[in-house]
Amino acid sequence: MRRSSPALLAAACAVVSFAAFAQTYPAKPIRIVVPYAAGGATDTYARVYGRKFTEAWGQQVIVDNRPGAGGNVGAAVAAKSSPDGYTILLNTSGLAIAPALYRKLSYDPVKELQPVVMLTRGVYVFAVPPSLAAGSLRELIALAKAQPGKLNFGSTGIGSGPHLAGELFRSLAKIDIVHIPYKGDSALTPALLANEVQMSFLPSQAAMPLVKSGKLRPLGVASGSRSAFLPEVPTVMEAGVPGYELSTWAGLFVPAGTPRDIVQKISAEGVRMLKAPDVQKILVGWGVEGIGMGVEQFEVRYRADVEKYARLVREARIPQVD
Incomplete structure (x- = not known):
């Protein structure tokens, strides 16, 4: 034994x-x-x-x-x-x-x-002011390529989620856009509404009231699938940027x-x-x-x-x- x-x-x-x-x-x-x-x-x-x-x-x-x-x-x-x-x-x-x-x-x-x-x-909504001459993500990309370095994207600060979402978009769409950091949503949102920056990735809870009231135009959501809160808005990937996905x-x-x-x-x-x-x-x-x-x-x-x-x-x- x-x-x-x-x-x-x-x-x-x-x-x-x-x-x-x-x-x-x-x-x-x-x-x-x-x-x-x-x-x-x-x-x-x-x-x-x-x-x-x-x-x-x-x-x-x-x-x-x-x-x-x-x-x-x-x-x-x-x-x-x-x-x-x-x-x-x-x-x-x-x-x-x-x-x-x-x-x-x-x-x-x-x-x-x-x-x-x-x-x-949580889902980031890629939004632009209605005054911007881009009714879709493809049109925005074309506009940015026609004016390299002229369009800005805003974020809630360097290294924030919206900043990285914008950097991923810039990289995959192969466009030259300029990052403008703000100190939080309370500073970024008015700047976007005033067209001081031409685009931004906003958290869905901040974007939804502005989208539904017509103050901002949604061109896509950053997640891999459509948001249950904005089902009519395509993903950034669907809208023209293959491989794009970034959600909180x-x-x-x-x-x-x-x-x-x-x-x-x-x-x-x-x-x-x-x-x-x-x-x-x-x-x-x-x-x-x-x-x-x-x-x-x-x-x-x-x-x-x-x-x-x-x-x-x-x-x-x-x-x-x-």
């Missing part, structure tokens, strides 16, 4: 221990780290999701707001936490931009964070090394709660779509986005931030 080695016995005990831990999870309060200030969209989502986790699991969920450094303060707090499932990070696609945009980070967004579930997708998202992450069973349990509950009518109502109010992308798909998407943004930042020669 062969004797089991101490190493094998230790490994077997570890497997049993992890399995038992996952079965009893959660056994204490859970913290959701939000890397932005209280009162914004991400904070609102966290409180809604926290309530749903409590209803499902009977454990208190605490929202811990850790704003600063473009979301990197909170992300670092989560990344350095114990990988036991009791710290969850709710973050946006800005997390995938961070490795390319920031010269020094105190954490590794790829190696130290495990994607769990993509909860929502919000999702849950845990520290790397969290037991896979716990990761899957959090993911499954995240997918389930998106179907609740009260959650759907809130998402519609914010102009975002519930997605419910599971662990494996989200892992692939997250890493692809990190690579895409790194390429865009490099090709557009966007200066890194300290």
